[in-house]
Amino acid sequence: MSLSTEPTSPQQHLRRAAQLGSMSSLAPPDRFLLGRHGERLHSRSSGASLDFLDYREYAPGDDPRAVDWGVYARSDRLAVRRFREEIRPRLDLFLDASASMAAPVPEKGLAALMLAVALSHAARNAGYADQLWQLDERPRQRLLDEYLSAAEPLGQLCAKGPTPLALRSLPKLPPGGVRMLISDLLWEEPPSATLAAMAGPGCPVVVLQVLCEEERLGPAPGTWLLEDAETGLLREYHADQDTRLAYQRRLRALQDVWAAETRRHGGVFLALEAEQVLESVFPRPLLATGLLLAAGVQP
Amino acid sequence: MSPSFLTPWAGLGAVLLPLLAVVYLLYRHPPLRKVSSLVLFPAEHWSTPRGMKPTRRRLPWVFWLELLLLACAVLAAMGPQLRLLLRPRQVAVVLDNSLSMRAGEPGSPRQAAEALLREWLGSQAAPESLVLAGSAPRVLPLEGGLTAALSGWSCWEPQADLPAAIALARELAGPTAQILVLTDHLPAEDALRTGVTWRALGRALPNTSITHASRAGRESGPDRLRLVIEHFGESAVTLPLTLRDELSGAVLHSQEVRVEPGKPLALTLAVPESAGLLRVALPEDALPADSTMLLPRQARREVSVGFRGLEREAAEALRRGLGSLAGVRLVESAPDLLFASGPMSEAALCRVELPERPPEPRISAGPFLVDSTHPLAADVSLQGTFWAISPEFTSSGIPIIQSELGVHLSWRLEEHRPVLRLNWLARGSTVQRSVAWPMLMQNLVDWCREYQPGPVRSVLTAGEELRVRVPAGVAEVTVREPGGGLVALPQAGSEVAYLTGQPGLLRVQADGRDLGEVAVNVVGGSEGDLRQAARGEQTSPPAASETVGVRDLGPTLLVLCLGLVLGHTWLLQSRFRQRWLRS
Numbered sequence: 001m002s003l004s005t006e007p008t009s010p011q012q013h014l015r016r017a018a019q020l021g022s023m024s025s026l027a028p029p030d031r032f033l034l035g036r037h038g039e040r041l042h043s044r045s046s047g048a049s050l051d052f053l054d055y056r057e058y059a060p061g062d063d064p065r066a067v068d069w070g071v072y073a074r075s076d077r078l079a080v081r082r083f084r085e086e087i088r089p090r091l092d093l094f095l096d097a098s099a100s101m102a103a104p105v106p107e108k109g110l111a112a113l114m115l116a117v118a119l120s121h122a123a124r125n126a127g128y129a130d131q132l133w134q135l136d137e138r139p140r141q142r143l144l145d146e147y148l149s150a151a152e153p154l155g156q157l158c159a160k161g162p163t164p165l166a167l168r169s170l171p172k173l174p175p176g177g178v179r180m181l182i183s184d185l186l187w188e189e190p191p192s193a194t195l196a197a198m199a200g201p202g203c204p205v206v207v208l209q210v211l212c213e214e215e216r217l218g219p220a221p222g223t224w225l226l227e228d229a230e231t232g233l234l235r236e237y238h239a240d241q242d243t244r245l246a247y248q249r250r251l252r253a254l255q256d257v258w259a260a261e262t263r264r265h266g267g268v269f270l271a272l273e274a275e276q277v278l279e280s281v282f283p284r285p286l287l288a289t290g291l292l293l294a295a296g297v298q299p
Numbered sequence: 300m301s302p303s304f305l306t307p308w309a310g311l312g313a314v315l316l317p318l319l320a321v322v323y324l325l326y327r328h329p330p331l332r333k334v335s336s337l338v339l340f341p342a343e344h345w346s347t348p349r350g351m352k353p354t355r356r357r358l359p360w361v362f363w364l365e366l367l368l369l370a371c372a373v374l375a376a377m378g379p380q381l382r383l384l385l386r387p388r389q390v391a392v393v394l395d396n397s398l399s400m401r402a403g404e405p406g407s408p409r410q411a412a413e414a415l416l417r418e419w420l421g422s423q424a425a426p427e428s429l430v431l432a433g434s435a436p437r438v439l440p441l442e443g444g445l446t447a448a449l450s451g452w453s454c455w456e457p458q459a460d461l462p463a464a465i466a467l468a469r470e471l472a473g474p475t476a477q478i479l480v481l482t483d484h485l486p487a488e489d490a491l492r493t494g495v496t497w498r499a500l501g502r503a504l505p506n507t508s509i510t511h512a513s514r515a516g517r518e519s520g521p522d523r524l525r526l527v528i529e530h531f532g533e534s535a536v537t538l539p540l541t542l543r544d545e546l547s548g549a550v551l552h553s554q555e556v557r558v559e560p561g562k563p564l565a566l567t568l569a570v571p572e573s574a575g576l577l578r579v580a581l582p583e584d585a586l587p588a589d590s591t592m593l594l595p596r597q598a599r600r601e602v603s604v605g606f607r608g609l610e611r612e613a614a615e616a617l618r619r620g621l622g623s624l625a626g627v628r629l630v631e632s633a634p635d636l637l638f639a640s641g642p643m644s645e646a647a648l649c650r651v652e653l654p655e656r657p658p659e660p661r662i663s664a665g666p667f668l669v670d671s672t673h674p675l676a677a678d679v680s681l682q683g684t685f686w687a688i689s690p691e692f693t694s695s696g697i698p699i700i701q702s703e704l705g706v707h708l709s710w711r712l713e714e715h716r717p718v719l720r721l722n723w724l725a726r727g728s729t730v731q732r733s734v735a736w737p738m739l740m741q742n743l744v745d746w747c748r749e750y751q752p753g754p755v756r757s758v759l760t761a762g763e764e765l766r767v768r769v770p771a772g773v774a775e776v777t778v779r780e781p782g783g784g785l786v787a788l789p790q791a792g793s794e795v796a797y798l799t800g801q802p803g804l805l806r807v808q809a810d811g812r813d814l815g816e817v818a819v820n821v822v823g824g825s826e827g828d829l830r831q832a833a834r835g836e837q838t839s840p841p842a843a844s845e846t847v848g849v850r851d852l853g854p855t856l857l858v859l860c861l862g863l864v865l866g867h868t869w870l871l872q873s874r875f876r877q878r879w880l881r882s
Contacts, residue, residue, distance in 0.1 A: 100335030108335075186336035215335065223329040228337050236329055237340055250339045 021121025
């Protein structure tokens with residue numbers, strides 16, 4: 001599948017992603033996140049919501065309005081009703097903006113941007129408080145409009161620094177909420193370290209890996225002079241059928257490690273094809289995870 | 300194969316070829332491909348930072364084709380030549396057939412050479428050819444076996460042209476053949492060619508030779524005998540010279556002669572007119588064959604001359620010219636030499652055709668163009684003479700004398716007999732009153748005499764060819780050799796030939812009737828000088844490898860270049876097609 005068959009510009013792609021995202025809704029975390037043993041996750045804190053949690057003994061200083069007078073009448077005990085904490089879900093979306101996202105083809109970075117835009121809109125629809133982080137040499141908070149109104153949205157993808165390093169310099173984020181990473185995940189640092197840097201207490205992670213076809217299959221047979229998009233390192237590489245298979249095995253192994261580590265952090269790992277994202281914004285594997293309660297139909 | 304640089308540019312190209320390959324390799328970058336990361340690429344397929352390649356660099360076919368194409372083009376420009384191996388080495392044997400090989404018998408060089416040859420052939424393959432080195436090289440037929448072939452090795456010839464024989468042997472056996480030369484002297488310094496083994500089997504011996512002998516008859520009085528004797532030794536010798544009648548054995552003359560080394564002794568002896576075949580002899584020495592000679596009586600054969608249809612002035616002039624010659628007889632019928640004018644009906648041995656008187660004769664005062672190499676024009680000088688001719692009388696055959704008016708004398712063969720056309724008119728000519736006239740008549744008679752039946756010459760040197768004019772109607776001509784053998788000569792035309800060998804008296808017969816006797820002598824000369832004879836062996840380096848011929852590889856390489864260009868084009872087109880299909 002060719003990535004450059006769409007006649008539209010990057011801005012048009014991003015507007016289409018925003019439109020589809022606005023018609024979608026990101027599911028609450030407990031709908032798509034599972035605990036270590038597969039159980040649903042709930043907030044364990046009490047709050048001011050309407051959902052009853054339990055009773056506790058009255059303590060001086062408690063709001064008298066919280067005393068359940070019926071219980072006092074029946075048992076002569078002062079009991080205070082507790083309700084579940086009313087949490088507004090938060091989404092911290094980390095977008096890998098390193099130069100590697102524009103290689104080997106810029107459409108890969110465009111697909112990642114589209115995902116970020118669409119998921120941000122879907123999160124807002126679901127009442128999430130979303131925050132988009134662009135991972136350059138250091139994390140930077142960005143507004144969606146900055147991408148949508150940029151003349152060259154892909155020009156944002158030019159960071160030279162390794163993405164895990166940027167993640168390690170994140171400011172202290174509020175606890176709770178979902179932390180989502182959109183990247184190609186092609187770096188040498190182990191996934192556990194990266195996930196540890198972005199995960200927080202009670203913060204499930206969603207990792208979306210976006211790869212183009214050449215990255216999934218490996219380079220075509222022949223001798224190539226490979227240039228690392230971030231470091232500029234040059235390597236002469238001879239590819240044939242055997243090396244292609246070896247490349248694909250290594251990629252599968254990498255993805256397996258990421259999936260296992262993400263699961264260990266109570267999250268979801270998903271590998272997406274950039275071509276499918278360009279075509280439908282929310283590809284079928286993404287929908288299958290239940291990440292979206294309602295997905296807009298592509299116009 | 301030794302390449303030679305036909306052009307300096309070819310040499311420069313050969314030097315630059317590896318440089319081109321290096322430049323190609325250095326500047327040949329693989330296509331640049333930007334990737335997001337190198338982590339997934341197996342490290343064992345990377346090049347090292349210093350350029351060392353852990354995996355073998357696979358150059359494209361196009362590179363090898365281009366390299367081969369350049370190499371072929373440069374090689375073709377160098378003009379390479381390939382020496383081709385055709386067959387294993389052959390051996391050819393050159394046998395010295397000169398008289399000196401008989402010196403010192405028994406134990407002569409010839410006998411030693413024959414023994415050596417038989418011994419050598421016992422361990423070697425049969426020779427490719429046997430070549431006799433005489434006055435002219437001759438090949439001995441090997442079909443009848445070696446013994447039969449060697450029977451033709453007579454060693455009676457007055458000289459041995461060894462270089463010509465070696466050249467013939469090499470021509471027969473091939474340029475790589477090894478040539479074995481069996482002779483009695485060593486080769487001249489630096490004269491030994493490649494591929495020749497020279498075996499000298501002679502001995503330095505003193506020898507006395509009769510180097511010249513002739514017998515001249517006179518109209519009256521005794522014959523005159525002229526001898527030249529030479530001694531090839533260190534000191535002078537005194538020897539008895541004997542002159543005998545060969546048939547009766549009677550000694551006609553005897554005297555002591557003293558011969559100094561290096562000083563030929565010339566003798567003139569008078570021989571009785573009645574004496575027949577004479578033998579002049581010196582005592583036998585190292586080379587007995589050149590110490591004796593047979594000298595037959597030089598009987599001049601008579602030539603009969605007749606005239607038919609000639610004008611009176613012409614007949615008179617011819618009669619006057621011929622009348623002064625010896626051995627000429629005017630006859631009325633069946634002449635050997637016939638001068639005739641007008642229609643011809645009578646056959647003769649030689650016929651001279653003259654013109655009839657024309658209405659307007661033309662006269663030439665020269666200059667005359669004379670073919671002085673022709674025996675009819677020998678010693679004929681026409682300077683200052685007038686020669687009248689008939690314009691209507693045409694010539695035929697080979698011109699001998701001509702002027703601006705046309706051909707005056709020409710000749711041709713008609714049924715193996717000579718016919719001359721003499722465009723000469725007595726009236727108006729002064730040539731018949733010049734000294735050229737008797738010379739021309741003498742030449743005519745001598746020439747006619749050669750066409751008379753029988754041996755052309757009565758004395759020959761061994762190795763010379765005996766020519767015999769065959770009379771009309773003869774079925775077989777035979778030669779009885781000195782040893783008694785009778786040889787029938789193959790007859791073709793009016794003349795047969797026989798190669799003389801053993802010295803002695805040859806008797807020629809036609810259908811059993813005697814045609815004449817021929818004395819065959821050996822003449823010492825240089826062959827009688829045995830002081831240079833030696834024993835030894837010299838071997839030159841073998842002929843350049845076992846190859847024959849040289850093949851120019853340039854055209855082959857150019858064809859290969861063309862094929863490579865086509866293959867290169869096809870490969871590029873194929874690659875382009877693949878890219879196009881992929882895109």
